[in-house]
Amino acid sequence: MASIASTTTIMIQVVLFILDSLMDSIIILQIIIINLIVKDKVKKYMDYIILFDWTKEFSVEKKIVECVFYNEKALRIHFKDNTDLYLVISNYDAYPFFASKPFSIGDETPIWDQLIHSVLTKVSLDEYDRIMRFIFTQIDIFQQKKTYVLIAEFIPPKPNIILAEQNQELIIVDALKKYSYADNPQRQILPKIPYQPPKTAFKPYHRDISFPLILQTLQTGETIQCDTINEYLKNHFIYVLSVKEELEHRKAIVDYWEREVKKAQQKLHKQRKELEQAEKSDYWRICAEIIKVNLSNIQRGQNVLKAINYFDPELSTIEIELLPDKTPQENMQYYLKKYKKAKRGKEVIEYNIAETEKKIKQLENIVQKAKRGELDELPQKEKLPQLSRKLEMVEKLLCLRIDDRFEIVIGRKAIENDFITTQLARPHDWWFHSRLYHGSHILLRCLQKTNPQEELIQICCSLAAWYSKARFSQNVPVDYTQVRYVRKPHKSKPGFVTYTNHKTAFVQPMDLRTAKKELNL
Structure with missing residues (x-):
């Protein structure tokens, strides 16, 4: 007995030693993981x-x-x-x-x-x-x-x-x-x-x-050599941090609308299942009629009714499930109620399915726009019908996409002028209009919130002169300013705005084809 007790004691000690070793290993592993996490977090911030x-x-x-x-x-x-x-x-x-x-x-x-x-x-x-x-x-x-x-x-x-x-x-x-x-x-x-x-x-x-400090741009992967700390920090803000924030913001917008697409698809799947049930309205009517004919043959507690289907030309046998806790009359009313509900609901469900399919198409279109960076506002700020109408209007506008940073939009009538200035434009975009002459609103969209070069400003001024009553004049005065300084008076007619903090350029009118050549498009 003593030898068995000593053997048991030795085994317990061995087990305890192994557990202690395992605990030490787990603690060491935890410390390593924590250090890696901390080190990774520190790397994200400036030294x-x-x-x-x-x-x-x-x-x-x-x-x-x-x-x-x-x-x-x-x-x-x-x-x-x-x-x-x-x-x-x-x-x-x-x-x-x-x-x-x-x-x-x-x-x-x-x-x-x-x-x-x-x-x-x-x-x-x-x-x-x-x-x-x-x-x-x-x-x-x-x-x-x-x-x-x-x-x-x-x-x-x-x-x-x-x-x-x-x-x-x-x-x-x-x-x-x-x-x-x-x-x-x-x-x-x-x-x-x-x-x-x-x-x-x-x-x-x-x-x-040690100098030069090497910085890798986030968007293109290009390396930049910086000879000073300030140059490094400035370039880091422009080519790394700002790009990262923009990409994260764009990803958040895309993710939001993709979730909306998924919700709509789940809703459509549920509606189609409901339609399958609604399409059985004729079957529920047949069940109710056959139960009605066989009321005297049904007893309370019966689970299934086997009877001749008088609505089948071949007079086949039909099996109808019954609710055993209900009377024959209540079973008949149960199927009759299902028939009436299905008949009324089928039209409603078909309409709802059509609306949901339309919504999915709108959402998929919005997702594509978001992936191309054409939506810069937070999704929660606009409801789907408003945003859909806005995108439909955008597709009808005369647009010239220059690159990922800039797009020129031209309003050809008062309603379009009103739309691009009051709804499409953002505060950092640039707005152009011929001075003293009636004409189109020209919008230069800065998709990445970057300032346009002077050459691009002049081209937009020339387009504003062309799309005005001064098309065949020379040295046409064109006012331009950022959209943040453009205001639309309350209850004013479409296309009428006021603006401040503007500059005036005297330019030669230029049509859209010539502008494309100037921009090498």
Whole structure:
């Protein structure tokens, strides 16, 4: 017995040793996986050393703020020397860069007038994390000096920019993303309270950067050599980050409409099954009539009625399922009710099937448009019938697709002019119309929100002159501006609009065929 007990003890110890080894292996494997995940997440955001070297590279000399703008991509500080500082705060990445020539990043909103006329005096990066501080000084009307600190938290996954005033301590004035302890138990970002930096486990990694820095564009795969950190960050925003956001946005639109197609197809499948049941209306009528004839032969509790089918020329035998808990009369009424419902429902179901098939075709057309990048708005903003009518109208318009970035749309009558200006156009598109002469609205669609070259602007002006009453004149004045500055007065007639912030070009009229040759199309 002692030997058996000792053997059992040894076996238990061996099992425990194996379990301990397995647990250690599992823990090690978990640590490896977590490290890989963390490393993968860190790769998606700009390195600390890149931000650190950028602060050394950036010069704050004579940087006086003229205005500050904000959109969902970045905060833009425009200086009086016509240069710009961009603070990118995308969920995909976050970093600053400087541009000697302003360029469009989409629709912007003015923000933080407190910084207007202030002077940028210093830029620094915190030692413990990717938090950059921009120091602005300002002399108010009472000749009192104020110091504002723009705190850019380039920290994943939700970067933030906070405006604070430096007194005895940093007091928050405003922030792009505000939250309280209910949202974040560690700290709160709200106006009129002291700024608290976040507590993170991030550890900066310092190393030497070798130039040139190589950047691979996301759309074409082309490599770009950058001789400075700022050039690298600027190109990363233009050729990587913006493209990635655009592709993700387009994918979201396509996925939404593909889900709608799938829902409609499932609905159609269900309706066709209902139609199969409705097409049995004649069979339900025959069942009711045969039960009626055989009422005296049916007993309560009977499951099946076998009788002669008087509606069959060959007088074959028919088997009719009965409800055993119902009387013969109730069974007859049951089949009669099914017959009447099927007869009424067949017409309705056939109509619904036709409508669903029509809807599927519309949705498939929308999916194709979305895949080609012709839909840039969020799907939830428009209902299907409105969007379908809009796409049908677009197909009737005179369009010239230049490439993936630009498309020229020409309105040939008042209704088309009204449609392309008030419904098809987006704020970043360009609008053209002959001055003093009646004519078509010409729309230059910027499908990727990129600014057109001056040559393309001139061609659009020439087209606007051709599609006007001044077609056979020379030096025709044509006004052009972005759609954001075009307004349609309430209850005005189709095609009538007002506009501001426009420029005027004097051009020679050009027909569409000549324009195609000029564009090598």
